[in-house]
Structure formats: C-alpha cells, structure tokens
Amino acid sequence: MDKKLLIKYSEIGVKGKNRYIFEDMLVRNINSALKVLPGGASVRKAQGRVYVTYDENDYDEAISALTKVFGIAWICPMDQYDKMGFEDIAQAVNEHLKNTYDMLEEHTFKANCRRADKAFPMTSVEVNESIGETVLNEFPNMKVDVHDPEIMINIEIRPYDVNIYSKAIEGLSGMPVGSSGKAMLLLSGGIDSPVAGYMIAKRGVSVDAIYFHAPPYTSERAKQKVVDLAKIISRYSGPIKLHVVNFTEIQMKIYEICPHDELTIIMRRFMMRLAEHFAIKNDCLGLVTGESIGQVASQTMQSMLVTNEVCTLPVYRPLCAFDKLDIVAISEKIDAYETSILPYEDCCTIFVAKHPVTKPKLDRIVKSEHKLDSIIDELMERAIETTEVIEI
Amino acid sequence: MECYLDNSATTRASENVIKTVTKVMDLDYGNPSSKHMKGFESETYLKDAREAIAKILKVNEKEILFTSGGTESNNTALIGAALANQRQGRHIITTCFEHASVLEPLKYLNELKDQPNFEITYLPVDSKGHISLDDLKAAIREDTILVSIMMVNNEIGAVQDIPAIGKIIKEKNPKTLFHVDAIQAFGKYDIFPKKMNVDMVSVSGHKFHGPKGVGFLYINDKVKVKPLILGGGQQKGMRSGTDNVPGIAGMAVAAAEAYGSKQENVAHMTELKNMLIDGLSEIHIDGVMIKINSYKDEASAPHIVSATFSPVKSEVLLHALEDRGVYVSSGSACSSNKPGLSGTLQSIGLSAKEADCTLRFSFCDTSTAGEVEYTLNQLKELLPMLSKFVSR
Numbered sequence A: 001m002d003k004k005l006l007i008k009y010s011e012i013g014v015k016g017k018n019r020y021i022f023e024d025m026l027v028r029n030i031n032s033a034l035k036v037l038p039g040g041a042s043v044r045k046a047q048g049r050v051y052v053t054y055d056e057n058d059y060d061e062a063i064s065a066l067t068k069v070f071g072i073a074w075i076c077p078m079d080q081y082d083k084m085g086f087e088d089i090a091q092a093v094n095e096h097l098k099n100t101y102d103m104l105e106e107h108t109f110k111a112n113c114r115r116a117d118k119a120f121p122m123t124s125v126e127v128n129e130s131i132g133e134t135v136l137n138e139f140p141n142m143k144v145d146v147h148d149p150e151i152m153i154n155i156e157i158r159p160y161d162v163n164i165y166s167k168a169i170e171g172l173s174g175m176p177v178g179s180s181g182k183a184m185l186l187l188s189g190g191i192d193s194p195v196a197g198y199m200i201a202k203r204g205v206s207v208d209a210i211y212f213h214a215p216p217y218t219s220e221r222a223k224q225k226v227v228d229l230a231k232i233i234s235r236y237s238g239p240i241k242l243h244v245v246n247f248t249e250i251q252m253k254i255y256e257i258c259p260h261d262e263l264t265i266i267m268r269r270f271m272m273r274l275a276e277h278f279a280i281k282n283d284c285l286g287l288v289t290g291e292s293i294g295q296v297a298s299q300t301m302q303s304m305l306v307t308n309e310v311c312t313l314p315v316y317r318p319l320c321a322f323d324k325l326d327i328v329a330i331s332e333k334i335d336a337y338e339t340s341i342l343p344y345e346d347c348c349t350i351f352v353a354k355h356p357v358t359k360p361k362l363d364r365i366v367k368s369e370h371k372l373d374s375i376i377d378e379l380m381e382r383a384i385e386t387t388e389v390i391e392i
Numbered sequence B: 001m002e003c004y005l006d007n008s009a010t011t012r013a014s015e016n017v018i019k020t021v022t023k024v025m026d027l028d029y030g031n032p033s034s035k036h037m038k039g040f041e042s043e044t045y046l047k048d049a050r051e052a053i054a055k056i057l058k059v060n061e062k063e064i065l066f067t068s069g070g071t072e073s074n075n076t077a078l079i080g081a082a083l084a085n086q087r088q089g090r091h092i093i094t095t096c097f098e099h100a101s102v103l104e105p106l107k108y109l110n111e112l113k114d115q116p117n118f119e120i121t122y123l124p125v126d127s128k129g130h131i132s133l134d135d136l137k138a139a140i141r142e143d144t145i146l147v148s149i150m151m152v153n154n155e156i157g158a159v160q161d162i163p164a165i166g167k168i169i170k171e172k173n174p175k176t177l178f179h180v181d182a183i184q185a186f187g188k189y190d191i192f193p194k195k196m197n198v199d200m201v202s203v204s205g206h207k208f209h210g211p212k213g214v215g216f217l218y219i220n221d222k223v224k225v226k227p228l229i230l231g232g233g234q235q236k237g238m239r240s241g242t243d244n245v246p247g248i249a250g251m252a253v254a255a256a257e258a259y260g261s262k263q264e265n266v267a268h269m270t271e272l273k274n275m276l277i278d279g280l281s282e283i284h285i286d287g288v289m290i291k292i293n294s295y296k297d298e299a300s301a302p303h304i305v306s307a308t309f310s311p312v313k314s315e316v317l318l319h320a321l322e323d324r325g326v327y328v329s330s331g332s333a334c335s336s337n338k339p340g341l342s343g344t345l346q347s348i349g350l351s352a353k354e355a356d357c358t359l360r361f362s363f364c365d366t367s368t369a370g371e372v373e374y375t376l377n378q379l380k381e382l383l384p385m386l387s388k389f390v391s392r
Helices: A019-036 A056-066 A086-100 A124-138 A192-202 A220-237 A248-257 A260-281 A301-308 A324-333 A347-351 A362-370 A373-385 B015-026 B037-057 B070-084 B100-111 B133-139 B162-172 B245-260 B262-281 B314-323 B343-347 B369-388
Strands: A002-008 A041-046 A049-054 A074-082 A107-115 A142-144 A151-157 A161-165 A182-186 A206-213 A241-246 A388-391 B064-067 B091-095 B119-123 B144-150 B177-181 B200-204 B215-219 B289-292 B304-310 B358-362
Touching (some): A019 A049, A019 A056, A056 A074, A086 A124, A086 A151, A124 A142, A182 A192, A182 A260, A192 A206, A192 A220, A192 A324, A206 A220, A206 A260, A220 A241, A241 A373, A248 A347, A248 A373, A260 A347, A260 A373, B064 B070, B070 B144, B070 B177, B070 B200, B070 B215, B091 B100, B100 B144, B119 B133, B133 B162, B162 B177, B245 B262, B262 B289, B262 B369, B314 B358, B314 B369
Parallel strands (some): A107 A151, A182 A206, B144 B177, B177 B200
Antiparallel strands (some): A074 A161, A241 A388, B064 B215, B200 B215, B304 B358
C-alpha cells in the first residue's frame, strides 16, 4: 500500500482546450512547494487529478505547503493499493478507518464506491452495501447515515489500483500562480498591500513589487519589514522581484513646491508613474494596489481617479470593496498581520498634511504638478537609476 | 568618517577582553562545577574575576554575584530583596526616573496578588534630574524595606549624590536597604558601597568594553536576598546555571582596565562632553530650538549629552546622522506609532513634543575630539535642511 495525497482542483476543471496549461502550472507549483519536504515527493497528473507520492512522516509539512498553493480545492490523504478483490478491499477499509479515526467513539458513515474498472465482479451499489456490512460488523460504534454522514468512505476501483480515502482538507482554491501573467504590486509596510498581493496571486497572477523608501524619514528597519512582508507574500505567489526606490528627493521637492493639502495625491501620482516604469520594464500587465474605497483621503473615488490618470496600464485594486476588518482577517490568515503592525517609524507621516484634499480636481492637481516641471525629470531619472532590486 | 557616539547603549569590547574571552572559549572551556582539572582551571577564572571586581569596590569577594547583565542584577536586587525582607515591611522607594529594569520589577511587586501589596513611592526629580534629599527623608517610613536609586541616568546623564542619599537613608531607618543601579556609572566613578551605605549595586559588563550577556550584583553580606533563578545551586545557590566563564573573565578584564585609567578617561570624556555642549549651544539655525539636557559641571556624567532639536523628529535626525556615519540614540521613539514616550525626559519637564525631538550622544575613552567636531558639522548641515520638512 502507498500513502498518497489526492489533489482535487475545482476551477481548472471547467477550462476547455487550454486546460492542460493550467494543470501543468499547478503541477509545477505543487512540485516547487513540496521541495521543502525532507523525504522528497513526486507529483503526477492523471485524469483530471494530481497525485502526490511522499514520505508519510512529512504529512504535516506537506499539508502546510499544499494549503498555500493556489488552484487546489481539496487535499485527500489516500491509501492506494494494487488491484485486489472485495475481501481485501473490505479489510483495507477497516484498516483505513482504524488509522484515521478513534473507532471507540461513535461515528456515522457512508460508503461511496466508484467503479472505473468495469471488469470488477460487483457493481458500485453492491460494493457500498457490502462495505456497509463489513464496517458495521467490525466497529460496533459505527452507524450508517446516507444523507449526512460524518465519514464518507470513498472507494475507487480502477483497472490497476484501488484508492481509499475519507478525509478532505480544504485548499485555497483560486488559479495556479503563473497562469495569468504578472503584475507590479505597490507594497508598503502596512496591512493592506500585502493582502492585495495575496489576493491577486490567488487569481494566478505572478507578482513583482515596488517599495518607496524615504531615508532618513523611513528607517532601514522599515525597509526590512517590507522585505519580510514580500517574503510572506512569496510563500503564496512564488518568487518576487522587489524594487526599492529611493523617493526622498522627489518627496521633499513636492513638499517644498506644491500645496500641502495636495501632497499625498501628487506623491501618489509619482509613485504610480515609477511603478508603471518598472512594470513595463518587467513585462507586467498591470499595477496592483491595496487601496480600499474611502479608507483614507487618497483613496476616495475622486482621489483614485486623479492618481489613476497617470497610468496607461490597468490598475487592479483587489481590496477596493473590502472593509478594514475583512482585510485584517485575511492579513491574519496569511500570517502577515504581526509583521505589518510592527511599529518601525514611518516618519513619512510628516509629509502628510493635517487636512489633505479628499475630492481633488484633476486640472488643479495637474497645475500644481507643473510647478515641478523644471526638475522633475532629473529627479525621476535619478530615482530610477538608484533603484535597488531584491530577489525574494 | 564613522563616529560611534552611542556608548551608553553598548561599547566595543577591548582587545584584551576579546583575547581573554576567546582564550577561555577555546582552551579553558571547562565547566567550573566539574570536578576534574578542566573544571578547576575554569573555576580559577571565576575566583580571579571575583577578586578583581571586589577589589575595585573595596568589598569582600563573597559579596559579588555574577549575573547575565544589568537587567538581571536589577531584578534580583529588587524582587529578591523585597521577597526576602517582606516581613519587615512592604514599602519601597524609587524615583520616577529609573531604567525600565527597575521600574518593571517594582510594578510586578506592586501587582502581586498578596495582601497587603508592595507599596511603591516614586520620588520626583528637578529639571536637572536630581531628587530632593528632603523628599527622600520624608518618604522613608518604619516599613520602608528598600530604596532604589540610579547613580547615573542613562538618558540625560544626571548624577545623584549617592553618599548623601545613603547617609540619609541609614539615619532615618537603619533597616532600610539601599540599592544603586550603577550600570551607567561603573568605570566612570569610584563606587565604594561600604563607605556610601549602599547595600546592593547593579553593574553590566558591556557598558565598559566588556562582553554582552554578563554583569554582576554586589550584595552586602548581611543582606538577605531570595534567589530568582533556581537549579543546580551555582554561586552558593544564589544564581543557578552554568557560570558564564568567558563573559565573567572578560568583564573582569574590562573592569580592571576601566579603573586602571579611570582618571584620564573621565578627564578626556569630560572634555568631549564640554566641547559638544559648547558646540551645540553655538549652533543658531532659524526654526530650530536646541535645548541641552545635560550639564558641563558635576551634575552630569562625563559621557552623556542629551539634546533636544525642536521641531526635528529625533528619529529623522538619527537616520540622517547615520547616513553621515554618526551613530546616536533617540531619547524616545517617534510618537505617531508609539505613544510610549520617554518617562525620563518628561520627568525633567520636557513636553511630549520635545521628548520626541531628543537625541543622546554618549562617549567612551576612545572617542575623539575629531568625532565631536565632525558630528557638530553634520548637525549644522542637516538641521537647516531637516527643519524645513516637519509637520505643519
């Protein structure tokens, strides 16, 4: 008998002729996620499913890794036997139950046979009935419940082997990362942007990231925090190319020259421009931000209209309709929250006006921005030239 | 140029200290509790270290307890003495101005579920950071078991008159114990507990070119202290755990060096302190208010200068100086994320805003006049620029 993991996927299953592309991507991602297993693993795709052969001692690590791979709906720990007759199947089912559950306690169950091997002498219904009987004989605390069983014993009789499984661990669903192209995430040290990165990766998007560093107003520790957050996202999204842009000069010039209530909006417009520059350079098909409508002054619909105006690439805002509490819940789920709330001073707060505009007018902002015309190209160029790239 | 002016945070280990620590780790690595030769050799280091330190304090070597550093020394002194002497009373006096490793253990004692609770009196300090001896006299009661006062304040360098305080305590209540946190004072001042009526003294190794993770507590032979760390009964049961022989041997070397050239060192550091204070008071920049919280005379320690640069946030100035190779401490964390402002700075009358703009410069014997000059020049360059960028 071999212990395997049966991986079921949902959404990919409905794809048409290009389905194999998604499946291959998933197999690739599962393979790379399972590289951490000390005992190694092999991944095989067959008939709309993926099977993982692994060392049973690595069970916890394997589940932990697979529950971070997008595209997996369910993970079923499975006993796989070579082709065998009913007596042996009944015996194997009893073994499976004993190894998986506390059989001294009461449980309800139902047998669910699928007979792909049409040469097998019994029909599925007959197998179900007989298994019901052998289980009841072996375990006096078991009861049959065909409508809402606690344990669904799946028995798959196939031409060359027999699979038995009953547990299903829920995966993240979504689409395999890499199946949808790449996007540039505007990553800060806050709570929202890492969640936005996670959400976009869930739709199969590979992620690169850009962070605006403003020394001495933001410290080395603040930058390290962003690197740590990128690492957390990369557990789900795979490798990330993190661009660290030195933004101090631009920020200071805006502060000096432009009206203070428009600081944040103008700053964000330059961030978008720089993000788009690196997005195009890295073949990204869009930008991603953690903006949520109305959360702060720069995230009103009016503000987003004004910041959006400088971009030619689409800007994806996966959190735009989320409440803060919902975002925090996801942040906690993906283990980013504790890092996000580390109190490394973001002295950038001094660049925030006490009463920023909440309903900026595009023409006025553009007019204010023109005041920077004489120097801004040089500053942007320098910011681009001095950008540091960290592979995560 | 690199100027490390954060010697109150920690110091670089001296060459002889490094040699000694390495030798003990490499060659004389035995456990002093072992009965064989290796153990005996290593025990010799402990004996010698104890002797060397006892000589500096003019006390009996039995009275030196090795610890893991200043925090453990303070914890042991306060909690250990309070628990051992609680039948005599449950009143403890300290200042509002102590290090957290004194304030937190006292808070712990105050919050113990026992009835009655330990009662803590916090003495105020004046604008120079000194307690009033009259206040102290008035606060001592029949049931006062312990007074804990730091010799040199770690944030502004204020020095308390320990001999006078000791005299007042013993005159008012001979049974009251006197603990002195001398972590910033050791190596800079003569500390003779017997002469000064001091019963316990806390010291940390890495503040005077010794290794980190080691310190000691002087405990007068007649004073009862309950051990906090229980186990194999090392150090006569007062502090279990395998002795940190390399650390202890290294600390003893550092202590001997510090007191071997104490006079020259103090004269040198005082010169630097005065130079920095003079230099700071000569800086006149529009929009920047420099307030010096340390003093040229004996009221302040020779190695600490605290200065407030309103309205430039300390963390911004710190990182800007860091960029020029100057390493200092901020008096407190930035307030936007962390409201936990320095209690010390506010107790000498600084506002929350001023506390947020305060830096600490601290010297050691190897600091140079060139470093002070360089630092002053960097401040002159940075302050006009940074003062433009403050929250309006």
